[in-house]
Amino acid sequence: MLTRFSLPLVLVLVAFSLGAAEAAPNEDAPQPQAATQIPFGFTLGDAQQPTTSHVAKLGSDIAFPPGTFDGALGGLTNTVPITGKLTIPPTDGYFVAFRFMGTTGRVEIVPDGDATGTATVKTGKDTNCKTTQTNICADTDVTAKVFIKLSNVKVDGKALDVGPDCRTAQPASVNIKALVPISLPAPPVKVTSTFTTPAFAGCTGREDLSRLLTGLVSGPGNTFVSNLTLRCFSSGCKQA
Template identity: 35%
Template sequence: MAQRWLAVAVLVGCAIGLGTSASAAPTTTTRPADDNPPTPVHYRVDTTTHVAKLGSDLIIGPGRLDGQFVITPGTLRVDITGTLALPPADSYFVTFGFMPATTTVTVTSTAQVDSVLQNGTLTATTRLVFALTNARVHGVPLNLGANCRSDETAIVQTGPFASPLSTGTISGTFTIPPFHHSGATENLDPLMTGLVSGPGNTLRTVLTFLCGGATTCEEH
C-alpha cells in the first residue's frame, strides 16, 4: 500500500511540474533580434562650408554617406547611421585682407554619422578633422608638411526631411579647432590657427538619396 501511494505521489508531482513548466514557458519568450533589422541606405553628399575668419566658402563634393536606418516600432523615430567619405577640395581665400592664398583641404570623418529623423526634422551629428596641404601664399609655396590638421570638432546639423528615402538639406554652425603639426621646417601652428580656427563657421549639407529600401543599389 505504501508503495502504491508513493507511486501516486510521484505521478502527481510530475503532473504539477509539467503544468508549471507549460504555463511559464510563454512568459520567457523574447522578440527575435531580427524583427526590426536595419535597412541599407546611400546618399550623395555635397557640402558648403563658410569659414568665418577668412570670409570665404569651401565647396566639397560630391561625397558619399553609406549607411543604414532603423525605424522604432510604434513611434515616428528613425535612426540613420553611416560612414561619410568626402573628396579633397581646393580653396581660395584672401589673407590679411589683401594677400591671395590657396590650399587643398581634406575633411575626414573620425566616427560614424549619427542621425535621428523625427517629426519631419533630421538631426545629424558628425565628427570631423580638417587637414591642409599644398598651400600657396601670393603664388609662393608654403610648406605645411604632411600632417597639418585640426583637432576633432563635432558638428550638429538640422533640417526638414520627409523620410530616410528622400533628399534634403541640413545645416549648422561649428567651431574650427586649433591646428597642429603645421610646417615642415618651422612651426606654423600659430599662423594656421590664427588664420582659420575659431567659432561662427557654418556647414550646409545636401543629402541626395541614391538608393535604399526597395530601390536597388547595384548601379550605385
Template identity: 40%
Template sequence: MRTLVLGVALVAVLVTASASAGGATRPVAPACPSCEALTPIDFKIVGRSTVAKLKSDLAMGPGEMRTLLDAKTGDITGDLILPPSPGYFIIFGFTPATSTVEFAQDGKTVGKIVRGVLNTVSKVTVRLRDVKVAGVPLDVGPNCRTATPAVIELTSGPSPPPFVPPRLLKPLYGTFTMPAFTGCGAKEPLDSLLTGLISGPGNAIRVELTHIPR
C-alpha cells in the first residue's frame, strides 16, 4: 500500500526520497570536494505506482528532487522528498481499505545521463499508518514499515540535444519489488498479513519531472 517511489525520481527519480515522508527539513544538495564542477538542478516530481497484488494505483507527490549533475560524466546524485500519500485499495477482491503511505529515502538517489537517457536508482523505505479495512481501524502501530528499502530503478526515453536537463523532462518508468513488512501490529502481529497482501515483484511506477529554475 504507500510506493504502495521512487523514487523513484525517483526519483527521478526516482523517485525516486530523506526525506522522510512529509519531512519538514528541505534536503540540501550533496557536498563534494569539487562542487564548482557540478551543476545544481531541481525538479518537481509527480508520479503513480501500481501495486501489483492489489491491482490498485497509488499517487505519489507532488514532491521535489534536488540534484547535482556532473556535465562531464553525466553522473547525477540527489535527494528526493515525497509527502505522505493517501491510498485506497480493494483487498480480497471486494473489501475496501485505506491507509497513509510514507516514503523515507535510504541514501542518495544516483543516476547517469547517457545521450539524453536518464537512469536512476533510489532506495526507499515504505511506511504504513492510519490503516482502515472496511472503515474499521487496523492498528498497525507506529513502526509498520518494509523490512528493507525498496530498490527503484527508473529510466527515461531519449531527449533531444544537448541531452542534459532542463530539457530532460521525459517521463521515467520502472518496476520494483515491494519488500516484506515488519514492525506492524500494536495489539497483534500483522507482518504476515500485510506482507501477503502487498509485498512482491512487478510493481510499476511512472514519474514525471518538471524543472524548477533556481
C-alpha cells in the first residue's frame, strides 16, 4: 500500500515518463523536407548599356560598371520566395552643385543584407513571356535595401574632406518589378525603379558635412535603370 508520502512521488514519476514519451522523436514518422532552392545568376548592365542612377536634385546620372544579382528561387510553381545578393562595383560620378560648381566623388552601393521578394513562375501560354526557347519566366517583385556611400569628393578640383564613413543614415529601398526569363538563352530585360535617397550621416572630416550633402543629394524621385541578363540557372550556376 502506498503511503501518503509516496503517492505524490509516484504521480510525478508517471507524469515525467509520459512527457518524455511524447517528446521522444518518432523515427518512423515522415520528416519535414527542406524547401527547394533553385540558384540563378543575373548580370546587371554592360559596357554598352551600363546600370545608371539618376540623382534628381542634381539632375545628374551616375553610370556603374557591370554588376551581378545571384540568389535562389524557392521552387518553380505558383508564387515562391526569392532571395539574392546584389553586387554593384563603385564608380566615380560627376555632378554640378548649386548649378555652377563642378563636383566629383566616389559612389559606392553597400547592400543592407540580401534582397528579398517573391516570384510567380509563368509560361508563354498565360502571359507575354515569349523571350526564351522554353517560354518560362518569373514575374518578380524584389526589394533591395542599400546604403549609398560617398568618398573622394572634390569641388572644383579641391578635396572636400567627408571622412571614411560618409553614407546615408538609413538604407534606400529599391523595389524592382520585372518579368524576367529563367531559361537560357535569354535576352536582356530593362528594369526601372524610383527610390528616395535618405539623409546622410557620418560625413565628418575637418567638419561635419552631413547636412550639406543631405541638402544637395537626398530626396525622392531618383531612378535606378539596368538591363538584367540571365547568366545561369539551376544546375548551370556554381554554388557558393
